[in-house]
Amino acid sequence: xxxxxxxxxxxxxxxxxxxxxxxxxxxxxxxxxxxxxxxxxxxxxxxxxxxxxxxxxxxxxxxxxxxxxxxxxxxxxxxxxxxxxxxxxxxxxxxxxxxxxxxxxxxxxxxxxxxxxxxxxxxxxxxxxxxxxxxxxxxxxxxxxxxxxxxxxxxxxxxxxxxxxxxxxxxxxxxxxxxxxxxxxxxxxxxxxxxxxxxxxxxxxxxxxxxxxxxxxxxxxxxxxxxxxxxxxxxxxxxxxxxxxxxxxxxxxxxxxxxxxxxxxxxxxxxxxxxxxxxxxxxxxxxxxxxxxxxxxxxxxxxxxxxxxxxxxxxxxxxxxxxxxxxxxxxxxx
Amino acid sequence: xxxxxxxxxxxxxxxxxxxxxxxxxxxxxxxxxxxxxxxxxxxxxxxxxxxxxxxxxxxxxxxxxxxxxxxxxxxxxxxxxxxxxxxxxxxxxxxxxxxxxxxxxxxxxxxxxxxxxxxxxxxxxxxxxxxxxxxxxxxxxxxxxxxxxxxxxxxxxxxxxxxxxxxxxxxxxxxxxxxxxxxxxxxxxxxxxxxxxxxxxxxxxxxxxxxxxxxxxxxxxxxxxxxxxxxxxxxxxxxxxxxxxxxxxxxxxxxxxxxxxxxxxxxxxxxxxxxxxxxxxxxxxxxxxxxxxxxx
Numbered sequence: 001x002x003x004x005x006x007x008x009x010x011x012x013x014x015x016x017x018x019x020x021x022x023x024x025x026x027x028x029x030x031x032x033x034x035x036x037x038x039x040x041x042x043x044x045x046x047x048x049x050x051x052x053x054x055x056x057x058x059x060x061x062x063x064x065x066x067x068x069x070x071x072x073x074x075x076x077x078x079x080x081x082x083x084x085x086x087x088x089x090x091x092x093x094x095x096x097x098x099x100x101x102x103x104x105x106x107x108x109x110x111x112x113x114x115x116x117x118x119x120x121x122x123x124x125x126x127x128x129x130x131x132x133x134x135x136x137x138x139x140x141x142x143x144x145x146x147x148x149x150x151x152x153x154x155x156x157x158x159x160x161x162x163x164x165x166x167x168x169x170x171x172x173x174x175x176x177x178x179x180x181x182x183x184x185x186x187x188x189x190x191x192x193x194x195x196x197x198x199x200x201x202x203x204x205x206x207x208x209x210x211x212x213x214x215x216x217x218x219x220x221x222x223x224x225x226x227x228x229x230x231x232x233x234x235x236x237x238x239x240x241x242x243x244x245x246x247x248x249x250x251x252x253x254x255x256x257x258x259x260x261x262x263x264x265x266x267x268x269x270x271x272x273x274x275x276x277x278x279x280x281x282x283x284x285x286x287x288x289x290x291x292x293x294x295x296x297x298x299x300x301x302x303x304x305x306x307x308x309x310x311x312x313x314x315x316x317x318x319x320x321x322x323x324x325x326x327x328x329x330x331x332x333x334x
Numbered sequence: 335x336x337x338x339x340x341x342x343x344x345x346x347x348x349x350x351x352x353x354x355x356x357x358x359x360x361x362x363x364x365x366x367x368x369x370x371x372x373x374x375x376x377x378x379x380x381x382x383x384x385x386x387x388x389x390x391x392x393x394x395x396x397x398x399x400x401x402x403x404x405x406x407x408x409x410x411x412x413x414x415x416x417x418x419x420x421x422x423x424x425x426x427x428x429x430x431x432x433x434x435x436x437x438x439x440x441x442x443x444x445x446x447x448x449x450x451x452x453x454x455x456x457x458x459x460x461x462x463x464x465x466x467x468x469x470x471x472x473x474x475x476x477x478x479x480x481x482x483x484x485x486x487x488x489x490x491x492x493x494x495x496x497x498x499x500x501x502x503x504x505x506x507x508x509x510x511x512x513x514x515x516x517x518x519x520x521x522x523x524x525x526x527x528x529x530x531x532x533x534x535x536x537x538x539x540x541x542x543x544x545x546x547x548x549x550x551x552x553x554x555x556x557x558x559x560x561x562x563x564x565x566x567x568x569x570x571x572x573x574x575x576x577x578x579x580x581x582x583x584x585x586x587x588x589x590x591x592x593x594x595x596x597x598x599x600x601x602x603x604x605x606x607x608x609x610x611x612x613x614x615x616x617x618x619x620x621x622x623x624x625x626x627x628x629x630x
Contacts, residue, residue, distance in 0.1 A: 231437035238391055239452045240425035253442040329442060329487040 008321075012314045019310040020072070020303070024065050027302050034081050034297040055081065068303065077307075078300035082292070087304040091286060095308065096179035097167055098274050098285030104182075104201060105208035105270055110263070112209070113216025114252075117259075120217070121224045121247050132217075139214035144273045147207035148280045155203060162199045165282035169196050204281045208273050212266050220259040227251035256327050264320035268313050339511045339543045340367040340390065345403035347385060347394070347567075359385055359398055360567045367511065370541045372534075374554030374575070376590065377564035383547045386564070387515045389413075390545075391430060392420050408510055426456040428511045429504040431533075434520040435496035439488035446484030449503045456507050471502035474539070475532055494525035501533060505540055512537075515547045530557060552594045555579055563587050 035051050052058045056067060071078065077087040120132040156164035163169070168181060174193050178184050182201070185193040227233065228251055236246045278287035286305055293301040325331045347360040360382050367373045377383045388394045390405055390412060405412040408427055412420070429452075432438040439448055449471065450464035459467070465484070472480035475498040488496060497517065504512050517533065518526040534557060537544055546558060554561050555575055563571040563578075563586065570584040582588045 231432060231434060232440040234393060235430070235432060235438050236440075237393060238424050238430045240421040240423070240455060241451075242421060250440055250443075254440070327442070330489050 008318055012318075015314060016307065016310055020069065020307060021065070023303055023306040024068065025061060027297075027299055028061050028064070032297045034299055037296050038081065068300075072307075077304040080293070080298050080301040082296035082298040082301070087300050090289070090301070091304055091308055093179055094284060094286045094289050096181070097283065098271075098278070098287055100180060100182045101201065101204055101208065101278070101283065101285060102267075102271055102274060104205040106212070106263075106267060108205055108209035109212035109216060109270075112213035113220060113259070116213075116217040117220035117224055118244075118247055118252070120221045121228065121251075122243060124225070124228075136214050136217050139210055140218065142211070144207050144211055144270075145276045145280060147210050148204065148277050151203045151207055152280070162203060164203065167197070167200055167284055168193070169200070172196055200283075204277050204283055208270055208277050211273075212263070212270055215266055216259055216263055219262045220255060223255035223258045224251050227255045230254075253327055257324065260320060260323055260327065264317060267316050267320075271309065271312055271316075337369040338366050339369055339408055340365070340545065341404075341406040342366075342386070342390075343404050343406070345386070345389065345405065346401045347382075347389060348399050348401050349397055350399045351397065358567055360389070363403070363564070363567070363569055365562050365569065365572070367543050367545055368560075369510070370537075370543055371560060372537055372544045372546055372558045374558035374561035375545060375547045375564060376549065376551050376554050376561060378549060381564045382567040383549075383564050384515060385567075387430075387513050387545070387547050390513060391424065391428065422456075425452045425509075426507050427509050428513065429507070429509045431497075431501055431504045431512060431514040431517045433516040435493055435500050436520065438500060439496055441488055443487075444484065445486050445488065445491070445499055449484070449499065449506065452503065453506050467506065468502075471506060472499070474505075474536065475499075475502045477502075493521055494529065497521060497525075497529050498532065501529070501536060505536055505542065508540065509542060512542050512544045513547065514544055516549070517546075518553070519548075533557070550594070551590045563590065 034055070035048055035057065039048060039051065049058070056064060059067075068078070075088065077091075079085065080087050080090055083090060116132055116136065120129050123129045123132070152164045155161045172193060174185075174190065176184055182194070182197050185197060224247065228247070230251075233246055233250055236250045241249070274285060274287035275290050276287070277283070278285045279291050282288070286308060289301070290305045292298075293305060342363055342365040345360055345363040346358060348358050363382075363386060365373070365375070365386070375383050375386060385394065385398065389400060390407065392412060392415065394400070400413050403413070407423070410419075410423065412423075415423075439445070446465065446468060449468040450459075450461065453459050453464040453467055454461070457464075468484060469480050472483060477483055477495065477498055483491070483495070483499070491499065501517075504514075514533065518529050521529060530553060533544070533546075536542075546554065548554060558575050560573065561575050561578060562569050563584065565584075565586045571578060571582065571587045578587060579591075582591060
């Protein structure tokens with residue numbers, strides 16, 4: 001286990017360096033100039049040059065990279081050009097909101113995916129299975145931002161059931177110690193705050209989670225179908241167990257492995273999806289921050305955010321690999 | 335009160351597709367297993383012996399339909415039995431020793447969980463009580479360090495060990511009838527003998543009736559008192575093993591005896607059973623396909 005973690009840590013470091021280089025070069029060669037976004041019209045050429053020198057943008061890309069990387073390894077990602085704040089503290093203050101949203105969306109996706117896959121197998125070769133398959137096909141074809149817009153129109157405008165923007169009602173008077181609002185409200189037992197977080201969060205979480213739920217349903221149902229003809233399933237039938245117990249107790253764990261693989265891969269799309277979803281729901285996470293950073297050509301902030309996303313992906317892949325061992329006893333001690 | 339645990343009478347089974355039924359897989363099969371006896375069911379691959387086993391357990395493939403006859407097990411009619419009623423009998427009164435111990439255990443669950451679940455389901459025992467019973471059963475099938483084995487996963491045990499576990503589990507609820515479906519076919523030759531001896535020993539101790547499904551007449555001759563020989567879905571010979579071994583009536587039985595390899599004969603003296611079940615079945619299936627094609 002120790003050797004495994006060490007190898008993964010080295011791989012992660014190499015990945016991060018690669019990501020940093022690519023992003024650093026890319027944001028500097030694409031059109032758009034951060035200085036042009038900050039100066040007032042009619043500024044003199046000398047002022048522009050002075051600003052350029054102030055931010056170090058007059059040096060070569062290679063020189064700029066080494067300056068940036070030298071600071072980055074000490075944990076200093078510079079100052080945001082547009083927001084004039086420290087990049088690290090800015091990201092750390094917004095990251096919890098995104099992590100909670102992504103976690104909620106994933107939890108919803110897994111719950112819905114497992115329930116519908118199991119129901120589909122329970123009704124295998126009967127009419128309800130066709131309804132589940134057909135409905136699932138439709139959900140598979142609709143991307144997250146369409147769900148977001150549909151929810152806003154449906155539950156925000158047509159039947160105003162829930163707030164459609166923000167993370168929490170600003171009128172709520174509650175001093176959070178951390179920015180993990182949901183976790184903190186849960187631990188401190190604040191029911192009213194939790195309810196408001198739910199009211200704000202269910203639409204973006206559901207919009208983000210539905211496409212993943214449909215993918216999990218399809219993959220898991222397929223592998224459950226295969227598992228149901230295995231000999232150990234026949235043995236469970238011959239022992240006198242009912243169908244639900246057999247699907248959940250015997251087949252599910254073995255069938256979960258392909259579904260886990262696809263969930264791990266699709267999770268990166270889900271995190272990428274937070275960028276649009278957070279913008280649509282004005283949700284104060286790093287996705288929303290990323291869009292503003294790109295619009296303002298805020299180079300230090302963009303770089304910091306990309307590295308953050310890369311760290312999240314690496315962490316998720318690592319957790320998926322560790323979960324394989326949990327599901328498949330043959331992979332343990334090995 | 336008769337002392338039979340299983341009576342199959344005039345059983346017919348057919349392949350079906352839609353509303354159309356096809357060739358007979360089983361034809362007029364009748365068979366009786368008495369309390370505490372080991373009955374051998376012998377036949378070639380494809381003769382229909384596993385179909386009989388599956389018909390008793392109610393786990394026939396969807397494409398096979400029992401068209402006539404009855405399966406009476408402990409006074410209950412198994413043909414057409416509701417699923418909920420069948421589940422009360424399976425595992426409790428009838429259990430199965432499967433053909434392939436390598437695939438019959440769930441790779442994701444510990445041995446202990448897979449042995450105790452059936453006792454907790456049917457006997458309503460607590461986890462602790464079922465655990466103790468599983469320990470005793472493992473000792474009965476001569477597994478050393480039983481406590482540790484209960485904590486293991488199937489992949490950590492050898493094929494022979496897994497079959498011992500499955501035999502122990504089959505006896506867990508003290509069933510009246512055990513169906514052993516080719517219990518040694520998937521095992522190493524050296525292990526086969528030990529497993530058969532163990533099965534015999536367990537049967538004597540528990541007095542359970544066993545229907546031993548096998549292609550090996552030699553095994554039946556050693557293990558069973560009575561036997562049925564099945565050929566192309568029909569029982570061609572039935573009776574006491576001692577009678578049939580000395581005076582086989584049907585040509586197929588004689589051929590089966592001749593085909594049983596013996597150590598006192600050179601290997602090249604092997605005489606295969608004449609005729610081919612497979613070809614016969616293929617012909618039947620072809621007829622069926624033609625009939626179905628005519629239907630659509």
